[in-house]
Amino acid sequence: MTPDRLLDRIRVANPVPVVETGDADLWARIVASPGDPRLLAGEARRPARRRRWLRIGSGLAAAALVVGTAGATVGVLNIGLFSHASPRTLFGADLQGQMGGARWRQNVVAGSVHRAETLTVPGVGKYQLWIANSIQHGDCEAIRLPDGAWAATSDDKYGFSGPVPGCLPWPCKGAMSNCAMGPGLVGGFFYSIGVLFVPRPDEWRIVYGITASRGRAVAVRDLSTGRTTPVFEGHYFAMVLPIKKYVSPTAPHSGYYPFVRLEALDAAGAVIAKAPPDPGM
Amino acid sequence: MFAHLGLITAYARRRGARDPDAIAAETMTIAWRRLADVPRDDARPWLIATARNLLLADRRRHAAAQELNGLELAAPEELESPAVALDPALEHALAALSDQDREALLLIAWEDLTPALAAASLDISPGAFRVRLHRARRRLLFELEHGRRFDALDPCEPSMERG
Numbered sequence: 001m002t003p004d005r006l007l008d009r010i011r012v013a014n015p016v017p018v019v020e021t022g023d024a025d026l027w028a029r030i031v032a033s034p035g036d037p038r039l040l041a042g043e044a045r046r047p048a049r050r051r052r053w054l055r056i057g058s059g060l061a062a063a064a065l066v067v068g069t070a071g072a073t074v075g076v077l078n079i080g081l082f083s084h085a086s087p088r089t090l091f092g093a094d095l096q097g098q099m100g101g102a103r104w105r106q107n108v109v110a111g112s113v114h115r116a117e118t119l120t121v122p123g124v125g126k127y128q129l130w131i132a133n134s135i136q137h138g139d140c141e142a143i144r145l146p147d148g149a150w151a152a153t154s155d156d157k158y159g160f161s162g163p164v165p166g167c168l169p170w171p172c173k174g175a176m177s178n179c180a181m182g183p184g185l186v187g188g189f190f191y192s193i194g195v196l197f198v199p200r201p202d203e204w205r206i207v208y209g210i211t212a213s214r215g216r217a218v219a220v221r222d223l224s225t226g227r228t229t230p231v232f233e234g235h236y237f238a239m240v241l242p243i244k245k246y247v248s249p250t251a252p253h254s255g256y257y258p259f260v261r262l263e264a265l266d267a268a269g270a271v272i273a274k275a276p277p278d279p280g281m
Numbered sequence: 282m283f284a285h286l287g288l289i290t291a292y293a294r295r296r297g298a299r300d301p302d303a304i305a306a307e308t309m310t311i312a313w314r315r316l317a318d319v320p321r322d323d324a325r326p327w328l329i330a331t332a333r334n335l336l337l338a339d340r341r342r343h344a345a346a347q348e349l350n351g352l353e354l355a356a357p358e359e360l361e362s363p364a365v366a367l368d369p370a371l372e373h374a375l376a377a378l379s380d381q382d383r384e385a386l387l388l389i390a391w392e393d394l395t396p397a398l399a400a401a402s403l404d405i406s407p408g409a410f411r412v413r414l415h416r417a418r419r420r421l422l423f424e425l426e427h428g429r430r431f432d433a434l435d436p437c438e439p440s441m442e443r444g
Contacts, residue, residue: 006422010375010390013367018291026306027283030313080321084284093283 027092079164083154087113087130090150091140096166106134106167113140117238121204124158124196127151129208129238132167140167143194143206151194162194162206188213188273189262195243208238211264215272223261231264282312282324288392289332295391298336299343308332326402329392333384333402374424382417385410 082090091108098105113132120126125146132140142165143151151162191209211217212235220237221228229239244258264273289308293301308331312319319327367375375383388399400410 006418006425007386007390009371010386010421013371014295014391015367016291016294016391018287026286026309030306030310078316081282082284086284086287089283089286 025092027089031093079153082165083149085150087115087132087142090130090142090165091132091167094167095164096168106136106138106140106169108140108167109133109135115144116233116236117208119206119238119240121196121206121240124204127206127240129236130165131233131236134167134169136169138167138169139210141165141192141208143208158196160194160196160206163192187275188217188264189275191237191262191275193260193278203243205241205243205260206238207241207260207262208236210235211237211262211273213264213273215266215270217264217272218267219265221263221265223263224258228265282316282319282328283309285325285328288325289328292329292332292392293336295387296333296336299339304332304335304339307335320401323398325392325394326398329388329394329402330404370425374421377424378417378420381413382420385413386417386421389414 079095082093082095085093088108088110091113092110094106094108096106109132113130115128116131117129118126119129127146128144130140130142130144134140143160143162145151145156145158145160147156149156150165151160152164189209189211191207191211194206194208196204196206207222211220211231217231217235219228219230220239222239222241225241227239227241229237231237241260259277260275261277262275263271266272286305286309290301290305293304298304308328311331312324312328375386378386384403385399388394388402389396392399394402396410396414397407399414400407403410405413
């Protein structure tokens with residue numbers, strides 16, 4: 001028996017396979033305790049382009065998250081620690097809530113965490129949309145990159161510029177007329193845009209989120225590209241949109257990107273919701 | 282870091298921890314409190330080393346408690362052979378190895394670490410680890426083929442281990 005076959009024999013005999021596990025309660029208990037004091041002051045910020053899409057936080061997007069408990073700073077949380085966390089751990093950490101302050105905090109319903117959609121970006125790979133509900137009736141969303149890392153938790157070679165994954169309060173979900181407390185619907189939509197800055201010259205957007213209106217939406221269409229995608233699980237949608245950058249022949253550095261122009265369609269094809277044009281960059 | 286919770290739980294279970302989940306939770310808590318010390322590129326060696334120390338401390342406490350109860354047990358300084366069910370021949374052969382050799386083999390075979398990461402986990406140099414791994418393989422092979430302990434050490438084998 002050669003040494004390699006010997007190791008293989010031991011590997012095969014492994015009595016306890018590793019099971020990917022996430023324990024939101026454990027995580028919550030740990031981060032509620034004081035963190036490493038040496039890290040309180042020394043984290044680098046994320047690149048600016050990643051911050052742009054933290055539209056809910058008004059400049060709160062940073063790689064270093066100060067974890068506050070009852071107003072007291074107890075430690076620093078590095079988003080990068082979650083780049084390969086299990087989906088339950090990721091949502092359980094409530095990264096968005098920790099950035100937004102106490103009123104944004106959400107507790108994920110562990111049993112609701114699931115992969116909702118897989119999106120193929122030509123020439124790049126497959127991106128997964130994971131979603132969940134929170135006990136506060138909020139929504140949790142995260143994009144998993146082709147290499148298995150979570151979008152916006154670490155740098156990836158395609159420069160995905162999506163929002164930090166996590167859960168958001170959504171009071172409109174329970175009462176459509178009450179959107180004052182959180183990131184409510186705008187034009188019947190609440191969505192995020194992630195941009196893949198490479199490979200150039202073809203760039204791509206991944207647009208995903210929620211549509212809700214008085215009618216029942218069955219599809220979402222982007223008027224800029226003409227692409228349509230079905231609505232799933234009642235109100236979610238996710239689509240890959242090519243970006244055709246417009247460049248003026250006389251001013252090659254003055255190019256701009258087309259806006260995202262979403263509208264929701266009902267089963268009869270009627271437009272029942274229309275989001276305002278979004279520059280999406 | 283928290284992505285490795287399953288790995289650490291499995292490690293503790295394979296090494297016979299009485300409460301693997303508690304060992305894993307304590308490991309993660311220590312990592313949180315000493316986050317600046319946890320390597321950012323790959324936390325596994327650090328986490329495994331921490332879990333190993335916790336396992337040893339737990340066993341020392343357990344042995345001390347047994348001693349107080351009138352049982353004379355030596356407090357372990359190394360992890361014992363796996364307290365999990367294996368095929369009998371392999372279990373016997375692994376049990377015949379020294380604790381250090383067995384741990385070197387299992388870090389590669391079960392924890393799936395590279396030699397460099399396993400060396401970091403044991404706080405020895407990569408060269409020393411390769412020597413240890415090579416020795417462990419030869420001894421395990423001998424045990425499997427002959428069914429008895431390989432007591433005759435090679436006097437010519439250089440020792441590169443620290444400490």
